[in-house]
Amino acid sequence: MTIHTILKMGDPRLLRVAKPVTEFDTDALHLLVLDMFDTMRSVNGAGLAAPQIGVDLQLVIFGSGDRNPRYPDRPLVPPTVLLNPVITPVGDEEDEDWEGCLSVPGLRGKVPRWTRIRYTGFDSYGDPIDRTVEGFHARVVQHECDHLIGKLYPMRVRDFTQFGFTDVLFPDIGAAEDD
Numbered sequence: 001m002t003i004h005t006i007l008k009m010g011d012p013r014l015l016r017v018a019k020p021v022t023e024f025d026t027d028a029l030h031l032l033v034l035d036m037f038d039t040m041r042s043v044n045g046a047g048l049a050a051p052q053i054g055v056d057l058q059l060v061i062f063g064s065g066d067r068n069p070r071y072p073d074r075p076l077v078p079p080t081v082l083l084n085p086v087i088t089p090v091g092d093e094e095d096e097d098w099e100g101c102l103s104v105p106g107l108r109g110k111v112p113r114w115t116r117i118r119y120t121g122f123d124s125y126g127d128p129i130d131r132t133v134e135g136f137h138a139r140v141v142q143h144e145c146d147h148l149i150g151k152l153y154p155m156r157v158r159d160f161t162q163f164g165f166t167d168v169l170f171p172d173i174g175a176a177e178d179d
């Protein structure tokens with residue numbers, strides 16, 4: 001198991017448009033996915049995209065089988081490996097909620113996202129994934145897939161009065177969190 005260093009905002013590798021995965025069900029791909037889960041769990045992340053560890057591939061992971069201490073009130077999202085994703089909004093409803101990012105430590109911002117989306121893609125075995133989801137699940141997928149087109153959540157913030165340091169915005173929880 002390898003815990004990778006997570007790149008931080010300012011690193012140009014976070015700004016690339018990632019390449020599609022062309023080979024599925026390989027040892028290298030399965031190892032990369034395992035390492036990404038280890039890396040994400042080591043910092044209590046809700047999701048992680050391959051570009052965040054410097055890997056230029058359209059690969060994201062998200063979800064967990066347990067409550068996330070960083071998001072204790074959020075609904076559970078099934079652990080998912082998603083390659084070559086395509087997101088389509090379902091309806092035109094948007095909502096705004098707080099997001100953080102392991103590549104933007106110590107900060108939170110309110111980000112508008114589609115409320116409901118359909119996402120398609122493949123798992124690491126090459127089997128198709130096709131889900132229609134809403135709320136927190138939809139938000140996590142949109143956040144992670146943004147990493148595949150070089151977008152970090154601060155680039156989506158519309159109201160910069162709703163962007164700041166976690167420990168100032170949320171003094172009750174902020175001190176216990178590293179992100």
Ligand code: NI
Pocket residue numbers: 100101102103143144147
């Ligand atoms: Ni992120």
